[in-house]
Amino acid sequence: MAFNNPPGHTEEELWQQILSLSRELQECRAYLHYHNTLDYIYDKINMIEKELDILLRML
Numbered sequence: 001m002a003f004n005n006p007p008g009h010t011e012e013e014l015w016q017q018i019l020s021l022s023r024e025l026q027e028c029r030a031y032l033h034y035h036n037t038l039d040y041i042y043d044k045i046n047m048i049e050k051e052l053d054i055l056l057r058m059l
Contacts, residue, residue, distance in 0.1 A: 021048050
């Protein structure tokens with residue numbers, strides 16, 4: 001399967017970014033057990049999901 005990657009990004013780099021964002025998303029979910037505000041967590045999760053969506057479309 002051929003991937004149409006933007007210039008300057010290898011498929012491996014994109015997958016590394018996806019994995020990093022996935023870990024960050026898991027950390028945000030873990031913060032639900034601490035004293036962060038739900039608004040902050042909600043905003044952070046939305047931002048990560050948008051970044052993941054962009055990266056997945058790049059693959």
